[in-house]
Amino acid sequence: MVTSATRTRKSEQTRERLLDAAARVFRDKGYAGARLSDIAEAADMHTPGVYYYFGSKEDLVEEVLRVGVARAAAFVAERVAAVPDGASALDRLRAAIEGHVLMVLEIGDYTSANIRIFGQLPDDIRQRHLAQQRAYGDLWRSLLEEARATGELRADLDLSVVRMLILGALNWTVEWHRPGALSAGEVARHATAMICEGLAAPGAPGT
Amino acid sequence: MVTSATRTRKSEQTRERLLDAAARVFRDKGYAGARLSDIAEAADMHTPGVYYYFGSKEDLVEEVLRVGVARAAAFVAERVAAVPDGASALDRLRAAIEGHVLMVLEIGDYTSANIRIFGQLPDDIRQRHLAQQRAYGDLWRSLLEEARATGELRADLDLSVVRMLILGALNWTVEWHRPGALSAGEVARHATAMICEGLAAPGAPGT
DNA sequence: GTCTATACACGGATAGAC
DNA sequence: GTCTATCCGTGTATAGAC
Numbered sequence: 001m002v003t004s005a006t007r008t009r010k011s012e013q014t015r016e017r018l019l020d021a022a023a024r025v026f027r028d029k030g031y032a033g034a035r036l037s038d039i040a041e042a043a044d045m046h047t048p049g050v051y052y053y054f055g056s057k058e059d060l061v062e063e064v065l066r067v068g069v070a071r072a073a074a075f076v077a078e079r080v081a082a083v084p085d086g087a088s089a090l091d092r093l094r095a096a097i098e099g100h101v102l103m104v105l106e107i108g109d110y111t112s113a114n115i116r117i118f119g120q121l122p123d124d125i126r127q128r129h130l131a132q133q134r135a136y137g138d139l140w141r142s143l144l145e146e147a148r149a150t151g152e153l154r155a156d157l158d159l160s161v162v163r164m165l166i167l168g169a170l171n172w173t174v175e176w177h178r179p180g181a182l183s184a185g186e187v188a189r190h191a192t193a194m195i196c197e198g199l200a201a202p203g204a205p206g207t
Numbered sequence: 208m209v210t211s212a213t214r215t216r217k218s219e220q221t222r223e224r225l226l227d228a229a230a231r232v233f234r235d236k237g238y239a240g241a242r243l244s245d246i247a248e249a250a251d252m253h254t255p256g257v258y259y260y261f262g263s264k265e266d267l268v269e270e271v272l273r274v275g276v277a278r279a280a281a282f283v284a285e286r287v288a289a290v291p292d293g294a295s296a297l298d299r300l301r302a303a304i305e306g307h308v309l310m311v312l313e314i315g316d317y318t319s320a321n322i323r324i325f326g327q328l329p330d331d332i333r334q335r336h337l338a339q340q341r342a343y344g345d346l347w348r349s350l351l352e353e354a355r356a357t358g359e360l361r362a363d364l365d366l367s368v369v370r371m372l373i374l375g376a377l378n379w380t381v382e383w384h385r386p387g388a389l390s391a392g393e394v395a396r397h398a399t400a401m402i403c404e405g406l407a408a409p410g411a412p413g414t
Numbered sequence: 415g416t417c418t419a420t421a422c423a424c425g426g427a428t429a430g431a432c
Numbered sequence: 433g434t435c436t437a438t439c440c441g442t443g444t445a446t447a448g449a450c
Contacts, residue, residue, distance in 0.1 A: 010415090011415080030237050030238070030240070030326075030327035031237070031240065032237055032240035033237070033239035033240075033327055035442090035444090036444065036445090037443075037444095045415095045416075046416070046417065046418090047444085047445090048417075048418085048445080048446080048447095049415075049416055049417080051444095051445070056444080056445080057444070090407060116327075118382075119323060120236060120323075147406075151408060152407060152408055153406055153407065153408055154404075154406060154407070154408045154409070157400060157401070158393075158397065161394060161397045162397060162401060162406065164379065164380070164383045165376045165398055166401075168375055168377070168378065168379025168380065168382070168383075169372045169373070169375045169376035171379060172371065172372075172374065172376070172378060173372075175325075175326055175375070176371045177371075182365070182368060186365075186368070187368060190364055191372055193361075193364060194364070194369060194372055194402060194405070195401060195406060196405050196406055196407050197405040197407060198402065198403050198404040198405030198406075199300075199354075199360055199361060199364070199403055200297060200359060200360065200361070200403050200404060201359055201360055201361045201362070202361070217433090218433080242425065242426090243425075243426065244425075244426095252434075253434070253435065253436090254425090254426085254427090255427080255429095255435075256433075256435085258426095258427070258428080259433060259434075263426080263427080264425095264426070264427095
């Protein structure tokens, strides 16, 4: 029995399969380097089939970008919220660092695509996407400001610069981390350690 | 008077102007997104003129990549060598961090192009370039191992992961730093502080 | 919804004049 | 060495059958 409801569900599944494929191909080949035929093939369909679901390559990439930040923001916010009430602001920052790494390396094809292609997008697309990106940045901004307010953060650093250095270290993992080697959790542990406590040995000279 | 020598010099100047333009355009638009016509225009010539100096778009990008790592390696090595003899291994690491940031943000169109496009290159080009990149990685590897050997570095972290996290934080500055805002030197100061000493306030609880 | 066939623009590359 | 003209492959997008 094929009802209207099942047809709609199948259509939505196909659309999602297509989006998933697009995220992976964009991440691997870049925006200009990704061909619609590559994406269609990865989604087990032929090129014109893409146009049944999306009006253009631009529409497709914008949806990937939108989903990418939305998921990252939701996932990281959830992890931060899950930190016990008595914990310090620095602990919440650590939770955000861990969450971002896990999202990027384990569950976030859309987020990692976002990270890798954002810089090469045509100006108009990038401009349209900036607002959503800023919302995620605000999450980090408040985490850092909280920690500064409680005195847990050293006071001699500009928080905007710090925020971008942190996100840089984390985002760059997309470029070098290969699944099967070190686990995402281990990468996250290294990141929180370096960012929060620093590399220098506690009692070492010159620190 | 137009001698053979002056003609050769002019030719080399033009070739260099072309390479400079290619580095900027590749950095801004990515590999696939950069058109030879964009590059030619930025170098004040017409598209076919490019083929007098380079056999193909691939040749052109490979030369940009080659120059990019070579300059970064030379510049950072020089800065590390300039650190006074009595200084600690951690001080040499700090010098490398500063040098890398300055190269990327102030003098290194080739290096920043390298950073931004490496991930989107066709496999064969990337493969050919990996060896040169590894040589630069070795410089960082030995700096970290030295600091570990002298006990200046905490002992619970994998140095390969640490190396990539550091380079990630530094390389990502290409994505967000805009000249005219914060100076490259200030960015470098933030990077050395966060990486070596960490963000946590010295006497704060929970560290 | 998904197929085949195809229009059409664009970009890399070459030819050949000057 | 640099120009104009042009070839040709490729990739986005559409038309229209099923």
